Amino acid sequence: MDDIETPAMQNIRRWLKGEIVNRTTGIRMLGGPRHGRFKIVELGADGQPPPGLRTGAFNGDTWSVYILSATGGEGAEHPWTYRFAGTEPRLRDTSRTGGDCLGSDPVMPFRSNQP
Template sequence: MGAEDSEHMKVVHRWLAGEVVNNTVGIKLTGGPFNGRTKIVQLDRDGLPPARLRARGGQGKGPWNPAARHTYTPVRTPDAPAGWTYEYTGTDASTDG
């Protein structure tokens, strides 16, 4: 059985399709430098995603400051498979978290 057919990868594909599995789901990022990417997040007891998500550029060059953290907040939307998207809210230059 190949790696793509493993039980773990089957669960990951379900998350990426917006299905909640084991209280975890993949939510699309909209706007900002990570537009279109999916973040897999753990939902809280009420089924809500984390209130804020920060993403930071890797070592690669980009049109943004790679040291800055880019902040996204969840927005409920019926158009997304998970029912949520993370919308870009700007750059957070702080170094915590």
């Protein structure tokens, strides 16, 4: 089965090369616990990826924060990277189950406190 090249696998390979396919691309994460991995993101209406990400293990107590960094510019193989910016505490979500549990979404958009 490894030799079957489906359209979905073709898109994934293109995203990991940094190509934009259907307003989606892969962005390399540098530093922190996700160093060297790629995050597949959808570009906004302005053609830019989200300005940051928070990632973490499902049962962890902290988020790893990654900030978007432009690296290569127009025509570069990977025009963007996410650079590790530190950690922040994860708030416990008790609204879903009525108990003390962590939110189930391991990756969510980063919300900056800056205007």
